Amino acid sequence: MADYIYTMEIRLTPDQQRGVTLVQDIARDAGMNIYLTGGAVRDIISGFPIRDLDFTVQGNPLKLQKQLEHAGAVVASADDDLKTLYLVLQGNVRAEISTARTERYEKTGKPPIVAPGTIIEDLRRRDFTINAMALSLNPGSRGLLMDPFNGAADIEAKLIRILHNYSFMEDPSRLIRAARFAARFHWPIEERTQARIQSAKENNYIEYITDRAIGQEIEQLAYEDDPLHIVRVLEKEELLKVLNPHWSTAKVDTAGLGQLIKTRQQMNQLGYTPDPSPAVLYLLTARLGDKDIADMRKLIPRKDLVAAWKDLEDNAKDLARRLVGKEAATPSRTWKLLSESRPEMVLFLEVTAKQQAVAQKIKNFFGKWRQVQQKLPLLEMTELRITPQMPEYPKIAHDVFMLLLDGKLRSRTEILKFLKPLSPPPPPPPPPPPKRGRAAKAAAVAPQAAAVAAPISGKKKGKGAPVVVPVPPAAAKVEVAKVPNSPKVEKHESPKKTAKPLKKTASPKKKAKVKKKGR
Numbered sequence: 001m002a003d004y005i006y007t008m009e010i011r012l013t014p015d016q017q018r019g020v021t022l023v024q025d026i027a028r029d030a031g032m033n034i035y036l037t038g039g040a041v042r043d044i045i046s047g048f049p050i051r052d053l054d055f056t057v058q059g060n061p062l063k064l065q066k067q068l069e070h071a072g073a074v075v076a077s078a079d080d081d082l083k084t085l086y087l088v089l090q091g092n093v094r095a096e097i098s099t100a101r102t103e104r105y106e107k108t109g110k111p112p113i114v115a116p117g118t119i120i121e122d123l124r125r126r127d128f129t130i131n132a133m134a135l136s137l138n139p140g141s142r143g144l145l146m147d148p149f150n151g152a153a154d155i156e157a158k159l160i161r162i163l164h165n166y167s168f169m170e171d172p173s174r175l176i177r178a179a180r181f182a183a184r185f186h187w188p189i190e191e192r193t194q195a196r197i198q199s200a201k202e203n204n205y206i207e208y209i210t211d212r213a214i215g216q217e218i219e220q221l222a223y224e225d226d227p228l229h230i231v232r233v234l235e236k237e238e239l240l241k242v243l244n245p246h247w248s249t250a251k252v253d254t255a256g257l258g259q260l261i262k263t264r265q266q267m268n269q270l271g272y273t274p275d276p277s278p279a280v281l282y283l284l285t286a287r288l289g290d291k292d293i294a295d296m297r298k299l300i301p302r303k304d305l306v307a308a309w310k311d312l313e314d315n316a317k318d319l320a321r322r323l324v325g326k327e328a329a330t331p332s333r334t335w336k337l338l339s340e341s342r343p344e345m346v347l348f349l350e351v352t353a354k355q356q357a358v359a360q361k362i363k364n365f366f367g368k369w370r371q372v373q374q375k376l377p378l379l380e381m382t383e384l385r386i387t388p389q390m391p392e393y394p395k396i397a398h399d400v401f402m403l404l405l406d407g408k409l410r411s412r413t414e415i416l417k418f419l420k421p422l423s424p425p426p427p428p429p430p431p432p433p434p435k436r437g438r439a440a441k442a443a444a445v446a447p448q449a450a451a452v453a454a455p456i457s458g459k460k461k462g463k464g465a466p467v468v469v470p471v472p473p474a475a476a477k478v479e480v481a482k483v484p485n486s487p488k489v490e491k492h493e494s495p496k497k498t499a500k501p502l503k504k505t506a507s508p509k510k511k512a513k514v515k516k517k518g519r
Contacts, residue, residue, distance in 0.1 A: 004135060005143035008036070011044045015091025016053060022089065023055055023097065024137040026067045032059035035100075035119055035134040035146075042130045046155045048185070051223050052094035056122055056134065061085050061097040076304040082114065086302050092275055094223075101125070105170040109208025112170070120148060127174045128181070129154045129161045154190075161190040168200035173213035175206055176239050180217075183233035184224065206242055215299030218243055222277035222305065227284060228257050246292050253286035259351045266366060267347060274343035278308040279351070308344070315342075316349045320358045328361065331369065332402040338365045372404050377415045384416075384423035396422055 012020065020036065027034035038054035057064075060083055065075055073095075074088040083099040100122040103112035117125075119134055126132040129151040136144040145152070154161050160181055168174050175197060182189055189197065200206070224230050232249055234240040240247050260283060264276050285293050297306045319341055328334040338346055338361070346362065353359040376397060381387070386396060400418070403409045409418060 004145050008044055008135065008143070011047075012050060013091075013093075015089070015093050016050060018091070019053055019089035019093045019095055020137070022071055022073070023053075023068070023095065026064055026071065027055075027057050027059075027137075028139070030059065030064060030067070032057040032061075032064075033119070034058075034137045036137060037119075037122070037134045038126070038131050041133045041135050041145075042151070042155065044135070045133075045152055046130075046185075049225070052096065053089075055095065055097040056100050056119060057097060058100045058116075058119065061099055064097065074304070076302045079301065081111075088304060092273065103170075105166075108169050108172070108205060109210070111210065119146065123148055124163070126163065127167060127171070127177055129163060130181075132163060158185070158187040159190045160185075160187055160193060162193045162196060165196060168196055168205055169203075171213070172200065172205040172207075172209045173217060175200055176209075176217050176234065176242065179233055179237045179239060180220065180224075180230055183230050184226075206239070209242060211299050212301070214243055215296075215301055218281075218296055219300045219302060219305065221284060222280045224280075226261070227280050228252065228254060231284065244288070244292055244296055246288060247285075251285065251287040253283040256286065256351050257283045260347065263347055263350050263366075267343060270366070270370070272343045272346075274347045275308075276344070276347060277305060278312045278344065279348045281305075281309050282312055282348070283351075312344075312348055315345050316352060319345050319349055320353060320355060323358045323361055324355065331364070331405040334361050335365065335369060335402070335405060338362070369405060373401055375404065376400055377409075377412075377419075380412065380415050380419060384419050385426070386419060386423060390424065392422070 008020075009017065024034050034055055034057045036053065037056040040050060040052070040054050042048075043050045055061075062078060062080070062083055062085065065078065065085060068085070068087065069075060072090050076086040076088055078085050083101075085097045087095040087097065089095050100117050100119050102115050102117040102121045103125045104115075105112050123132045123134060123146065129149040131151070132147075132149045133151045134146040136142055136146070149163055160178060162168070162174070162178075178189060178193070178197060181187070221227050221230060228249075231240060231252060234243075235249055240249075257280070260276060260279055264274060267274055285296065297309065300306050322328060322337060323334065328337050346365075349358065350362045350366075353362065377400065381396075381400075386393065390396075396419075400409065400415075403418065409415050
């Protein structure tokens with residue numbers, strides 16, 4: 001159990017970890033058991049990039065909507081029939097919260113009869129073994145993996161396997177999903193599953209696919225790392241026309257799609273995390289008619305994705321207009337404008353820009369100007385004590401970079417002239433080193449001598465007797481300087497070890513005898 005907690009924590013991005021914590025805390029407060037399920041668990045175990053977070057709760061997730069919005073989550077849409085919330089969490093993390101349920105199909109092509117269920121029953125209704133796993137996020141069992149169909153073993157074997165023989169008959173959209181997973185992971189389809197796929201094609205089950213399933217499959221193409229490869233595989237399997245009868249690879253802007261993938265990777269390396277999904281859908285349908293595009297948009301469940309797709313072209317034109325105006329008249333202004341713009345707009349405009357001036361400025365933003373940023377005069381700044389420890393350092397570094405971009409700082413003299421007024425004052429000198437030997441002893445005796453002199457000099461005239469101040473033995477040999485207007489202070493000397501004996505004096509009786517004899 002602890003191994004999967006550790007695996008989850010190291011595989012999720014920081015934004016995804018915060019999203020998991022947020023959703024699990026809100027579900028716990030509402031008294032609902034919550035699990036990480038589906039593709040998120042599959043990607044955590046397999047090592048593939050985690051595209052989004054799928055949660056399953058034992059309860060109604062629609063009741064959590066207000067708490068989630070209050071915590072900063074954006075509810076993109078909600079499905080009242082399946083009791084599912086589609087979210088965008090902080091950091092542009094896509095998430096989905098659905099209720100644990102059972103699905104019973106009475107007839108091919110008909111919507112299932114849905115009823116609340118346990119987490120194990122919810123896993124049984126899923127498509128493939130690799131997607132039928134759950135990771136507990138509940139106290140006491142957090143990190144416990146539930147894998148009733150041994151999906152972890154199929155991930156290790158790199159196999160795509162259905163759960164039961166009626167899988168494609170119940171939900172024909174699983175035919176598209178099987179082809180999409182095989183193309184994305186480059187995994188083979190298990191032999192029995194392949195036989196069921198062939199049988200489903202012969203019986204033409206795909207005709208019974210629902211509009212909801214078509215919309216979900218169109219949306220999933222927008223999140224693929226290599227959508228052009230997926231589209232080609234679907235076209236080869238004659239499944240692309242199921243999503244739209246006029247759709248083919250000929251209707252796709254293949255050159256633009258390739259440039260989009262390349263630019264996105266470059267932006268990721270520079271620290272930007274744009275969401276390319278609206279641009280991907282735009283380029284995948286670049287040569288389709290307006291009616292076909294409108295029909296596809298109606299089917300996609302995430303309405304925020306549809307809105308971004310619709311507004312993409314107009315927003316890009318607005319940014320292009322600003323890039324050729326006064327707002328971007330200098331390199332520093334252009335840098336500021338592009339830095340403050342949404343990364344999705346910069347990504348899309350870099351691919352679709354037709355004006356040479358706009359394309360060149362975006363190219364410089366990702367290339368030439370980045371090299372200027374690496375040429376900050378760090379040596380001169382260090383000499384003037386302008387270091388990252390200063391609170392003002394980020395602003396100073398930014399101002400220097402802007403001046404370098406505009407060519408206003410060309411020489412060392414110009415750089416120093418600009419930086420000197422910004423230099424902090426020099427630090428105070430260090431304290432002197434401690435004295436040793438005779439100098440240290442003299443320094444220690446000086447305060448004692450001052451203590452002796454102070455009472456004497458403070459004596460009032462005409463009052464009292466001479467003041468005698470006791471002197472410690474260690475200072476017995478030190479002569480105290482005479483203080484004006486003060487009584488004399490006797491000099492103290494230490495007694496000598498070899499003192500001469502005193503002369504004996506006669507007693508009074510002997511003196512009397514001597515006087516008598518003398519008489």
